[in-house]
Amino acid sequence: MTKAIWEGTLLAESDACVIVEGNSYFPAEAVAQEYLRASSTTTLCPWKGIAHYYDIEVHGKKNPDAAWYYPEPKEAAKEIKGSFCTMGPGAAAYICPAISLTPNKLRFVEVMKTSSAA
Numbered sequence: 562m563t564k565a566i567w568e569g570t571l572l573a574e575s576d577a578c579v580i581v582e583g584n585s586y587f588p589a590e591a592v593a594q595e596y597l598r599a600s601s602t603t604t605l606c607p608w609k610g611i612a613h614y615y616d617i618e619v620h621g622k623k624n625p626d627a628a629w630y631y632p633e634p635k636e637a638a639k640e641i642k643g644s645f646c647t648m649g650p651g652a653a654a655y656i657c658p659a660i661s662l663t664p665n666k667l668r669f670v671e672v673m674k675t676s677s678a679a
Contacts, residue, residue, distance in 0.1 A: 562576050563575055563576070563585050563587070565647045567617055567624060567627070567647075568619040568620055570593075570596065570619045570620070571593065572596055573591050573592040573593065573645065575587050575588055581609075581638065581640075581646075584646045584647075585646065585647075586630075586641045586646045587645050588644055589630075589643050592645045596618055597615040597616070598615060598616045598623075599616075600614040600616050602614040604629075608635060608637045609634050609641070610631050610633060610634045610638065612629040612630065612631055613629060613630060613632060614626040614628065615627070615628040615629065615630075627647055628647045629646055630643060630645045630646065
């Protein structure tokens with residue numbers, strides 16, 4: 562089970578994440594949408610396409626552009642269509658090699674895997 566947590570709040574949890582470039586992409590139905598606020602930020606990855614961003618808001622705190630998704634990814638990234646991703650501390654500080662993000666400690670969301678107890 563992979564979980565995304567920020568400020569002690571569970572943002573997403575799923576066994577069906579897709580890992581791309583070290584980032585966990587959660588299925589849309591596994592994401593607590595009530596913590597997401599649409600951002601006007603977009604970036605372009607040459608092989609994935611246009612990423613659209615969300616700010617995460619929890620307990621009155623805002624984590625700008627901390628989650629993103631590809632509504633219409635290119636063919637090479639079709640498995641992440643509509644999935645949401647957050648930047649965890651183990652992830653690279655970029656979306657793809659061509660688009661660099663300014664490192665921002667707020668962006669980091671705890672992303673962890675847990676094993677299911679039998």
